[in-house]
Each structure stands twice: as structure tokens, then as C-alpha cells.
Amino acid sequence: MELRELVGAAGVDGRRLRHVLTLLCDGRWWTLGDLVRETATSRRTIEELLRAVELERNGERFRIPLAHTPEYQDLLAMAPGPEDPVGHLVPHYRTVLERLEALIAKAPRGRHTLDHVAATPDTVLRRALLLGARFWLPGSRLLCVGDHDLTSLAVRMVHPEVEVTVVDIDDRILAYLDEQDLGVRTRWADLRLGLPGSVREHDLAITDPPYTPEGIGLFVARGLEGLKADGRVLLAYGASERTPALALKVQNALSSLNLSYEAIYPDFNRYFGAEAIGSAADLYILRPTTKTGPAVAARLESVGTAIYTQGPQSVEAETGHQAIELGDLEPDLLVGEWPKALPQPRVKLGTWLAKPYLGKQGAVAIAVPAGLEAALPRLVLAAQSAHVRLYLPEPLHSRGPLEALAPLCEIDVRGAVVDVTRSTPDDPAGRIAHRILSRGHGKMANAWREALIAESAGALTKNEARALIRHAAPWADDLTPLEAPLHRLTTLPAAIDASLP
Structure with missing residues (x-):
């Protein structure tokens, strides 16, 4: 399609194309990804425009030749785009931005099965700045x-007076956040199964x-579940300018929660990737x-496991229950x-994790759907029974996260079946961990306190035991094993050793 025809056919949305042309004519060299992110325009739309203009190239970068730029002057978007509400504050936080750049560069790589796409450091900083510009944060x-983007760290750096808690399914992210020692509380959760009780x-x-x-x-429903009645949820969501029907489906999902829209900041978040939606x-x-x-209660009653765009738990993946033989x-x-x-009587996975199941069961069989492997140690920790058998959709090639349960039980992996049998260690630290x-x-x-007192044969007082625990594991005060990030469970024996008088 000829360029002017292409721009004209875009109608009022033609400003996106004019913005792209303006950048191509400004003398700088551009990559396709940079153009997508700078203009918040989908890769496919920009590729259509690039086919309609003559470009000069320098490796993977390109521009419109300077000698040809006068031909496009009548098509350029000369007015600036919508003002960034906190862009003017960013220069005052250059040190924070540099630190975020380093933290994000070293963070665990995203997992495509969890739809991870990293936000830019500038975006993460501006999220923190917007919170302070719009809300009174002291004491909040x-x-x-979920926090693959490390927004929690930006908030603690900009607003250290804010108490920040992260819930995430990715144990790597939780461990990385704790390593930074910025006072972020971390909790493990698969939101399809529930929100931690302490959150x-x-x-x-x-x-x-x-x-x-x-x-x-x-x-959003889980975020609302963790809020006060007068709280707010900030949501990042983007869709391609070419797919308004998908955006409508998402907004209908929000509308069903009976929420008021206080504000929508267009294109506020930018990403490394996600070019289909303009990054x-x-x-x-x-x-x-x-x-x-x-509305939240009704929404959470019908939670499914397929929520992602990729992987075994994508909404497009084949659903249906695995055939299991006991x-x-x-x-x-x-x-x-x-x-x-x-x-046999049965209970949902979410109910099983939410509260102790009434009575100790002689043996429990747990069907684990595909994509819920991170929940394996938590499904075992929720049991009060001596024998648990896990039935997996695929063979388990290593004990992996189940190794953290060594003080509690013996683990026998037989392909896609895992038997877990309670056992008690015979050393003091092992007994306390058990x-x-x-x-x-x-x-x-x-x-932990009760176990320390028992191991000391009553020589320790409650206050003395508490002091030993807080010195060895200050993170343990209001944390349950089910909510604990995996690195807390893995290092528990060493922390217990340190707490022994």
C-alpha cells in the first residue's frame, strides 16, 4: 500500500504512523524494537509502514535518508504526545534509576510459561513515583x-516508609528480592490456588x-482480596491497536468485578519485548x-488453571483431566x-492449601495438574497424614523443590508418581525442623519457639527462645511453611542450627 493511502486509511489512529515517520526522519538510527517501544505501536503496524518507505540501513538499524525527509514533512506529527504524569520527576532519581538498571539486568530471566516480559527500569521507577504523586504513602x-518487574524494590528505594509485600509463584524472584535486603516481605503463592492468609x-x-x-x-481479584475496603488496585494492561475486541474482553472481566475506573494512563508502561502490543x-x-x-467471591469460586498465553496452562492449551490410576x-x-x-471424599486443591483439612487422614492422593509443579512442596506441607501420594501429568526427573522437605518426610519418586512418607530425624535441629x-x-x-523450649528440657523461657529465633531468622515471625519461599524452607535447618543455645 502507498504511504499516504496507508496513513489515510488509519483515520484518527494515524497519529501512531505519523509518530513513527517523525522518528524515522529525525536523523537518528532506529531498530524495529526501539521504534515499537518508543511509539507504543504494534510491530505489525510499523512493519507495514516500513514497507511503504525507502530506508537506508546500518546493520540492523535504519532511517529515512536525510535527503528524502522533506518529502514526508506534511505527514509528520509535530505536536508532542500526551504528557507523562511523572516524567518530570525522573531526573531527580538518577541514582535510583541506575541501581534499578543493574538490579533488573541481574534478575532471574523471565519464564515464557508465566508470561514474563520485563518492564524497563524507567517504567518501574515511574510506577513508584506515580504512587507517591497520587497517594499519601507514609504508613501505607x-x-x-506478582513482581517479576521488581516494582517492590523501586517503591522501597523511593518510598522507604511504605511496607511492601510481594506474592509470587516464582521462587527465584522471591529469593532475589530477599537478597537485596530492602525490607520487602515475600510470600509464595499460586494465585489460582489462593492468596496467603497473612496477606x-x-x-x-x-x-x-x-x-x-x-x-x-x-x-485483580486476588489484589482486591488483599486490600482494605477503600484501597486501590493499579493494573498494567496492554493490547495492540489492531485488536480492540481482545481489550474489550479484558475490560469486561474487570467490569464484572464492579470496579470504579479512577484513571487510565495510556502507554505508561514500556517493556523489553511484547512487540505485538507495541511493547x-x-x-x-x-x-x-x-x-x-x-463479585470477587463469585469470580474466585470459578478459578481455572489455564490463565496464560503460552505453555501447558495457556488458555489455548488442551484442557481436560488426566487419566489417573490409583x-x-x-x-x-x-x-x-x-x-x-x-x-472417597474429595477436596479442591485451593481448599486443601487454605486451611488444615479436618482430621488426620491415613493416606491422601493428590492429582497435580500440568503447570503446578511449583506447588508440590506446599501440597505436601498442607497434609496432616502419614502418607501422601502425588500423581503428576509428566514424570518427575529430580526431587527438585521437594528436597526442602527432607526433615519432614522420605520421598520416593517413581516416574509420574511420588510417595511421601512422614519420618522424624533423631538430631535436635532435625526434630525442630520436623x-x-x-x-x-x-x-x-x-x-520453632515451642520446639526450642522442648529441646532445652524447659531451660529456655519463651522470651529467650523468641530472641534466639529473631536473631537467627528475623523473617520467621508471621510466616507459615505454606507461604514460605522455597529458599526459606531450604535454609531452615541452618537457621535452626544458629538458634540452638
């Missing part, structure tokens, strides 16, 4: 519902979830209403999705 509490009554929540209606609806996303500020609570096990309880013909891990839903510090 912020919940990051409540926050003033603000921020999330950059999977960009599907299912993902947006779930992450950009809007920032929504959402406020709950009196009708939000019941083999020689005669369980007293079934956890997860099982054939209806089986006679007691802590046996109470998956209880606070680690409480069980």
Missing part, C-alpha cells in the same frame, strides 16, 4: 501481586498479570465499590480433580 501498605488489609495493590481475560480477572501497556487505577466484594493405594481422601466414580514443617498452616516462629 503495598501488595505486589490482607493493604492500602494499595499493583499487578502486571498475564494479558488474558482469565489472568487479568484472577490477579507498551496502559496503567489503570481501579477502586472497589460496595458491590465488589460479592494403583495399590487406597486413599482416605482425594485432593484435586478425580473421576466421579471414585467413592515440628515446624508439620504445622504447615501455623506460624513458623511459634512452632
Whole structure:
């Protein structure tokens, strides 16, 4: 298509194309990715424009030859775009931005099965600045519902008076956040299965979830679950200018939660990647209403596991329950999705993790769907029974995260079946770890204190035991084994050793 015809056909949305042309004519060399991110225009749209102009190239970079730029002057967008609400503050935080650049460069690489796409350091800083520009933050509490972008670190650097908690399914991210020692509280959670019980009554929540209606609806609902009644949810969501129907589906998912839209900042977030949506996303500020609570409860009653755009838990993936044979096990309880013909009582995975199941069961069979491998140690920790068998969709080639449960149980991996049998170590540190891990839903510090006193034959007082624990593991006060990031469980034996008088 000829250039003027292409720009004319875009109508009022032609400003995007004019912006791209303006950059191509400014004398600088551009890569396709830089153009996408700078203009917040989808890769496909920019590629159409590039086919309609003559370019000169320098490796992977290109521009319109300076001698030809006068031919395009009548098509350029000379007026500036919408003003960034906090862009004028960024120069005052140059040191913070440089530190964020280094932290983001060293952070664990994104996992495509979790729809990870990294926001730019500038975006992460501006999120923190916008929070301070719009809300009174001293004494406030912020919940990051997933934090691959490290927004929590930016907030703690810019607003150290804010208490920040991160919930995330990726144990690598939680360990990295703790390594920075900036006072961020970390909690493990698969939001499809529930929000940690200690994560409540926050003033603000921020999330950059999977960009599907299912993902947006779930992450925002969990953020609302962790808020006070008058809190706010900040949501990053972007869609291509070519797919308004998809944006409508997502906004319908938000509307079903009965939220008020206080603000939408267009193209506020920029990313390294996500070129199909212009490497950009809007920032929504959402406020709950009196009708939000019941809507959230209804939404969370129908949570599915397929919420991502890629991988075994994508919304496009083949769903349906795996065929499971119990083999020689005669369980007293079934956890997860099982054939209806089986006679045993059953409970949903989310219910199993949320609270101790009534009574100790002789044997428990747990069906683990594809994509929930990170939940394996937590599914075991939720049990009160002596024998748990996990049925996986694929063979488990290593014990991996289950190694952290060594003080609690013996683990036998047989392909896609894992048998877990309770056992008690015979050394003091092992016995203490066993007691802590046996109470998956209880606070680690409480069980730890009781175990220390018991091991000392009553020589320690409660206050003395508490002091030893706080010195060895200050993170354990209000943390339960089920909520604990994997690195906390893995290093628990060493921390217990340090706490022994």
C-alpha cells in the first residue's frame, strides 16, 4: 500500500504512523524494537509502514535518508504526545534509576510459561513515583501481586516508609528480592490456588498479570482480596491497536468485578519485548465499590488453571483431566480433580492449601495438574497424614523443590508418581525442623519457639527462645511453611542450627 493511502486509511489512529515517520526522519538510527517501544505501536503496524518507505540501513538499524525527509514533512506529527504524569520527576532519581538498571539486568530471566516480559527500569521507577504523586504513602501498605518487574524494590528505594509485600509463584524472584535486603516481605503463592492468609488489609495493590481475560480477572481479584475496603488496585494492561475486541474482553472481566475506573494512563508502561502490543501497556487505577466484594467471591469460586498465553496452562492449551490410576493405594481422601466414580471424599486443591483439612487422614492422593509443579512442596506441607501420594501429568526427573522437605518426610519418586512418607530425624535441629514443617498452616516462629523450649528440657523461657529465633531468622515471625519461599524452607535447618543455645 502507498504511504499516504496507508496513513489515510488509519483515520484518527494515524497519529501512531505519523509518530513513527517523525522518528524515522529525525536523523537518528532506529531498530524495529526501539521504534515499537518508543511509539507504543504494534510491530505489525510499523512493519507495514516500513514497507511503504525507502530506508537506508546500518546493520540492523535504519532511517529515512536525510535527503528524502522533506518529502514526508506534511505527514509528520509535530505536536508532542500526551504528557507523562511523572516524567518530570525522573531526573531527580538518577541514582535510583541506575541501581534499578543493574538490579533488573541481574534478575532471574523471565519464564515464557508465566508470561514474563520485563518492564524497563524507567517504567518501574515511574510506577513508584506515580504512587507517591497520587497517594499519601507514609504508613501505607503495598501488595505486589506478582513482581517479576521488581516494582517492590523501586517503591522501597523511593518510598522507604511504605511496607511492601510481594506474592509470587516464582521462587527465584522471591529469593532475589530477599537478597537485596530492602525490607520487602515475600510470600509464595499460586494465585489460582489462593492468596496467603497473612496477606490482607493493604492500602494499595499493583499487578502486571498475564494479558488474558482469565489472568487479568484472577490477579485483580486476588489484589482486591488483599486490600482494605477503600484501597486501590493499579493494573498494567496492554493490547495492540489492531485488536480492540481482545481489550474489550479484558475490560469486561474487570467490569464484572464492579470496579470504579479512577484513571487510565495510556502507554505508561514500556517493556523489553511484547512487540505485538507495541511493547507498551496502559496503567489503570481501579477502586472497589460496595458491590465488589460479592463479585470477587463469585469470580474466585470459578478459578481455572489455564490463565496464560503460552505453555501447558495457556488458555489455548488442551484442557481436560488426566487419566489417573490409583494403583495399590487406597486413599482416605482425594485432593484435586478425580473421576466421579471414585467413592472417597474429595477436596479442591485451593481448599486443601487454605486451611488444615479436618482430621488426620491415613493416606491422601493428590492429582497435580500440568503447570503446578511449583506447588508440590506446599501440597505436601498442607497434609496432616502419614502418607501422601502425588500423581503428576509428566514424570518427575529430580526431587527438585521437594528436597526442602527432607526433615519432614522420605520421598520416593517413581516416574509420574511420588510417595511421601512422614519420618522424624533423631538430631535436635532435625526434630525442630520436623515440628515446624508439620504445622504447615501455623506460624513458623511459634512452632520453632515451642520446639526450642522442648529441646532445652524447659531451660529456655519463651522470651529467650523468641530472641534466639529473631536473631537467627528475623523473617520467621508471621510466616507459615505454606507461604514460605522455597529458599526459606531450604535454609531452615541452618537457621535452626544458629538458634540452638
